[in-house]
Amino acid sequence: MGVLMTAVHAGPALGSAPGWPLVLYFHHVNAHVDHYTALNPDDFRRGLEIVLDGVGPALDPAAVGPGFEPPGHPSVLVTFDDGYRDNLDLAAPLLAEFGVKALLFCVTGKLDAAGRLSAAERAALPPREAYLTWEEAREFAGHGHVLSAHTVHHPHLPDLPPEEAAEEVAGSLRAIGERTGRAPRTFAYPYGLIPSGPSPVPDGVLAFGTVKSAPGPWTRRPRHIRRTYLPVGEVASWTRLALGWRQQWYGSR
Template identity: 75%
Template sequence: MGAPLIADLADPALGSAPGWPLVLYFHHVNALVDHYTALSPDQFRRGLDTVLGTVGPALDPAAVGPGFRPPDHPSVLFTFDDGYRDNLQVAAPLLAEFGVKALLFCVTGELDAADRLSEPERAALPPRRSFLTWEEAERFAGLGHVLSAHTVRHPKLPELGGNEAAEEVTASLRRVRERTGEPVRTFAYPYGLIPERPPVPAGLLAFGTVKSPPASWEHRPLHIRRTYLPSGEVERWAGLATGWREQWFGSQ
């Protein structure tokens, strides 16, 4: 089978390169949010059960970074983008039910801004503007999840000049390192938009979305494809999970 056409890349049925972990991305677990990667709590529980039962076990995100070697069986890396408050309040207890640890890509400027708000101000925010504070993000990490970087302001990086794009990336990496005291080994591109020359420091793994073609992490470490469980299409999930598992085997 040849390489997928560009028009086909956005189809969530296209998973990872053969032999490499499936990577799923979510934004919210919140029944009030209408977004293609936002699931209700019941849907998220069902999604976890379907994917773990069909594709394979969850990866420990603490093991994901430069030099990562995939396990010799299908597996799944769960990731969240942006750093919303419901990731801690709603998603974390459900992840714990299944023993899953996740990688959370934080928009660091939004977490800084959340720190400056009073609790009544935060309570008045709609879910899509309600971000974690750093203290809450650190509580999330304390449950065994991993914090990582997703720029400072969540811009479309290809629309920025090279120096500005690089500063968005490096400043967010630096901020996460300051808060966690740990080296930051991964990054995720806002909107899955990757500049022609990715402004990511050498030695990291960088994650896109369904806009990236499937490829070996070893050969394209700055263009790792992620896919998703489409919200509102629960009836597709079993078939998607079966296909993702079959794709892991490739031509074997």
């Protein structure tokens, strides 16, 4: 199977289609993680300030799903991938400072495994291996954030046979629904890799990529929604990025 990806779209400066929300993705808020979507707490706070001031207010992720109608002004959807423990311990208090609610795409098998570990085993894990338990994920959701699906095992979906890819997606959607009592309406592709054959994402679910996806109206590309990020170590560029993202919202409108 192939992958829908175009190198020209891989930079963070390209945001959303005109008239549609900017979608940001993070993995960690943690000073001890080296990853292009992992910010230390001070930078994450600064990033929220810049984006909310320079682009627009944050969306309520509970309103995001099929049939979503964008507001008539620039706005931001904040998302996290995988379901790491620092999302609760470090990101959640900062999000609360700004009244921002986030959409957390969970690797459901990792949350299952986290719940089987002892407290000592969990304390010994490095941040990149420290996932939320389901109890902690529900605590995160209790602050007004929304849990959603990111596959069961975080595979490269294009490498799987279509039926296996579809089950990775369906299994994570089921697990989220069972654990939250609410059928999830969104999904995020691991690594931003979207199979080029039949979509593994069922009807009635919006699917989010990364900077590997081209921007487009969600109504036209409901399974290829572009997300972007704040480049680590480049805080001085963020105000300019935010201005560009806001200008892109207006486009040719």
